[in-house]
Amino acid sequence: MPSTTAAPAKAIRSEKQRRNARNAAISGFAGSALEYYDFFIFATAAALYLKDLYFPDAGAAGQLFSLATIGVAYITRPLGALLWGHLGDRIGRKNVLIAVLLLMGASTFLVGVVPTYAQIGVWAPVIIVVLRLAQGLSAGGESPGSSALSMEHAADNHRGFLASWTMSGVTFGIVLSSAVFIPLQLLPQDALMSWGWRIPFLLSAVVTIVALILRRTLDEPEVFVEAKVHRQVVKVPLLELLRRHPRTMILVTGMSLFTMVNTMINVFTLSYGTSVSGIPRDEMLLFVSVANLAAVFLLPLWAHLSDRIGRKPVFITGAVLQVVLIFAFLRALATGSADNTWMVWVLGILLVAGAYSMMNAVYPAYFPEQFPAKVRYSGMAISLMIGLLLAGFTPAIAAGISGAHHNWFGVALFSAICVVISGVCAAFSRETFRTPTEQLGLRQQDNA
Structure with missing residues (x-):
């Protein structure tokens, strides 16, 4: 009799797990797309417009100041990681991810209504920097929390594939953040610089509402719920990480350095391509959009491959290929011209959708898999x-x-040095693709 009743219960539980995994993946895609649409429209605007609007008196240093506003968000990202990671490991993933989404949506919308330097003087760049810091605080919790949640909901043999949807969402957000500016190039220059550039920021309000509706359907992962039931929740996750997992934190930090290739391509080359090679601004925006759109479709394939052959082989192969393609792509960009850009397109797409995406697809599962559930959100973030x-x-x-x-x-x-460091750190990290979810991040003494 027990066996006949156990079978339906097991089937119901299995169906619930599949539904939760699917919802987590879809929510991860939508939420991350919004977060990084918001995050990178600022980067695109900084590369193309903010110098004249907010740093007009800085002379030749104006573009450097404008690009530096992109970086200030990365200062608060570790602070956001501390805050959201602590809350995510203490109270759960779902509510934290909703709060993260609201903060990003609000700060991005407000960027779209900030007066310019000509209107309010020095307060204009100050306000812009403050809102960018708020974006960074939000981004510090989005992809780590979404990746951890998707990975924890997934079946053991699909963790890489389902977690990669978060990164597909991030990449699709980058596509949107570049593509949304392309039609704006048709506006007269006066209109573009006065109100046209604000449209992408104001549109974020609509996307925020859609992403929030999806995110509210999420359930907490079973592995986290069990940790709470068995009173395994850690009071101060950071102290637990520093005491028991310092080596893992150092290795994951090192593996993260390859992400600098993202902003090098999506931001630096926008201004470099137009100023050095004379490639039209709209073509550079189109290149970034097409390259990242190709990556959206390839990311799940690389992640699926990592579920079959392992995280390390895919991640390290991507690092090796990137080193080669970075030199080839930047040389083509520097020596090309506006009349002969086919090599830039080919090498750039191979770099973004191919080599970079191999590493980018693996880390949403690989990084959180290095930590146990009780400190997973904090450790990865x-x-x-x-x-x-x-x-x-x-x-x-x-x-x-x-x-x-x-x-x-x-x-x-x-760029190549950063990528090599990431590959070396991966070589010294644990392979995790065959480890059951409940045993991830545990050392031998943890099982005793």
Whole structure:
């Protein structure tokens, strides 16, 4: 008799797990798309417009100041990781992810209504920087929490695939953040600089509402609920991480450095391509959109491959290919012209959708898999956001390295070194694709 009643119960539980995994993946895609649409429309605007609107008196340094506003958000991302990670490991993933979404939506909408320097003087760039800091605080909790939640809901052999939907959402957000500016280029210059550039920021209010509706359907992962039931919730996750998982935090932080390639391509090359190679602004925006759109579809395939052959082989192969393609792409961009951009397109798409996406697809599962459930949100969030600090300042660093002589080789070398460090840290990290979810991050003594 027990066996006959156990079978339906098991089937119901299995169906519920599949539904939760599906909802988590869809919510992760939509929520991350919104977060990074908001996050990167600011980056696109900083590369193209903010210099003249908010730093008009800075002269030649105006573009450097404008690009540096992108980086200030990465200062508060580790603080956001501490805050949201602590709350996520203490009270649960779902409510924290809703709060993160609201903060990003509100701060982005407000950017779209901030007066310019000509209207209110120095207060204009100050307000812009404060709102950018708020965006960074929000972003510190989005992708780590969404990745951890999707990974925890997934079946053991689909963790990589389902967690990668978060990164597909991030990448789709980047596509939207570039594509939304393309039709704006048809506006007269006066209209574009006075109100046209604000439209993408104001549209974020609509996307926020849609993402919130989806996110409210989520359930807490079973592994976290069980941790609460068995009183395994940690009072101060950061102290637990520093005491028991310092090596893991260092390795995950090192693995995160490859993300600087994202802002190098999506932000720095926008201004570099137009100013050095003379490629039209709308074509550079289209290139970024197409390359990232291709990545949206390839990311789940790379992640699925990591569920079959392991996280390390895919991640490290992506690192090796990136080192080669970074040099080839930047050389083509620096030596090309507005009349001959096919090589930039080919190499750029191979770099973004191919090599970079191999690493990008794996980390949403691989990084949280390194930590046990009781400190997973905090562990991934803090380690990832410390690594992402470099990504935030990459456009400004790359602009400084490039200098007046447009030194593309120095930028490529800097990028390659970061990617190599990521690959080496992966080589020293644990392979996790075959480890059951409930055993992830546990050391031998934890099982005793």
